Amino acid sequence: MTGNDTSADHAPPGGAPAPGTPGAAPAPREGLDARLIVERGTFRLDIALRAAPGEVVALLGPNGAGKTTALRALAGLTPLTGGHLRLDGAELDRTPPESRPVGVVFQDYLLFPHLTALDNVAFGPRCQGASKTEARARAAGWLDRMGLTAHAGAKPRRLSGGQAQRVALARALATRPRLLLLDEPLAALDARTRLEVRARLRHHLADFEAVAVLVTHDPLDAMVLADRLVVVEHGEVVQEGTPAEIARRPRTDYVARLVGLNLYKGHAEGHTVRLDAGPALTTTEDLAGPVFVAFPPGAVTLHRERPAGSSARNLWRCSVTGLETHGDQIRAALTGELSLAADLTTVAAAELDLHPGAEVWAAVKAAQTHAYPA
Template sequence: MTLRARLVVARPRFRLDIDLEVASGQVVALLGPNGAGKTTALRALAGLTALDGGHITLDGDPLHTFAAERRPIGMVFQDYLLFPHLSALENVAFGPRCHGAARADARRTAAAWLRRVGLAEHANARPRQLSGGQAQRVALARALAVEPRLLLLDEPLAALDAHTRLEIRSRLRRHLADFDGAVVLVTHDPLDAMVLADRLVVIENGAVVQQGTPAEVARRPRTDYVARLVGLNLYRGTAAGQQVKVGDMLLSVADHLDGPAFVAFSPAAVALYRTRPDGTPRNLWQARIEGIERHGDNVRIHLEGPLTASADVTPAAVADLDLSPGQRVWASVKATETHAYPA
């Protein structure tokens, strides 16, 4: 294991206390709502925020005893923080120079890294002459030029527009795959996390609430935040066989289990009706439409009732059913569309 850390940072109204392990060659993404402690954790790893407890061990070295400038770390900040008066080449060479490399050697290293990130022809450009995607690649090259054992990325794609983000995310994934150290990525974007990370660590209120591979976290969310992140309706109840009691409602589910349980289903699994449907759908309830919004190619309907839920329908269905806020509708979900698992 390359990185092992327990990060404890105490503030008057906030306390971060998390354990973190990152293997060599692994990318771990820290996810969480605003104020959860993600950036505090990253700054603590970098030595920019002092620990109030815990430790940071990197390849067996007690990193928490080192000053920030002595830690073998590369960091890419959200706004990149390139030196505006230096060229791209000089920005990348800055790190090796700070580590004692001769000017000529530092410039050779920087030129090599600019070639690797596809910016050799922009070596003499100042930051103001670079696009957002180019500036991000210069910042990444600067971080990697010092040959770090730990790479820290703070919202590295947040400053990019949607089109550029797609291209740079793909490039970043390739560069991270070539890096043999540990990587910790902070992001609020679930797609960035799912594409770039090998493992997700979800933080809420300064504590780890869930962790696992992207597939594991997406399939079995354990908090409302994670459920929203991966686009699922999530409920907690008590299971008995193939039924889960959630509040006053008894949900039929496909899975067989007993005891505290979560039930999750996709908004696309929710069917809406203006009148009570014929037959006896097992999971059927009456709800009030709280809101309607465009969601990709579909329309997301927010429902209030025995189950607060989101339903995704087509624009044609909105017109056919004449759906509008405040209206009462019937909603149903097939048991086969649900996923139940232990809480």
């Protein structure tokens, strides 16, 4: 996958005059407008994607949701069954992959093992017709921007994971794509390297003038790198919005788990929400009709005896079904009148003598809940 060069001596997609041609208007930059319909056996993907130039969109979802199928469809590696795919106003549905103005960074980078970092990056421009000198000059410029000038002569086996990821990104950007696709770009990195590379990648994406689509199952990657999230489950979009909107108002159990919230659906009558499955909840919001109610595990307090004089309006008798370390805290999984997760310190867990099967009272103050229309 190399993509079309949109420099002055190449016509942009759709056959418009090249920029700089006398009388030519500037090439339109409309971004991405796609409806991707792909049917494969019993699985059907049907999602709409729109993104403006300069926008980074993350496709987020569980394994098997259809994220990779969507990315392959955008790249032209999987044919569409229906729908459309337009980039900057040009129809790409039937454009061969090698002719699309698309750059791809694959999960395993797929660098050519026999080529140096410089020649890996120069490969795309060479495929677009650039001379060897021009292609290597462009590649050197990208390696410099990635902080890899000292590694230009190294072959992939001599590069660290973070360095290989940056070479792969440079190779994709050297073709001057109008759409950049990143397939789990940080998945192959260890935790320590991931922090550094995530920060670098965010910097490079902020400078990218065209559309970038990131596929990931890691919520932190999505929240840090993307301007907007599109959550896909079972081949359909279930929620989209900014990271802040998604985190504050999750609409499925999958999204709630990603952002670390307890989530319930019910029917509101003023400050009372009667849950579809479970007891009633008291909230500070005054609403009517179908709603979601969410609260973080850290808002839950646990007691071995029913608390006397508690100010919590929400109190349920539960049993501990599991305990696991969650960062520097213990996360307790609870079931009973209400199934929920609670976070507490190691000391608090020890003082409560928590263990699977232990009976507890779980309390949440109304002020720590958040209700919003379903």
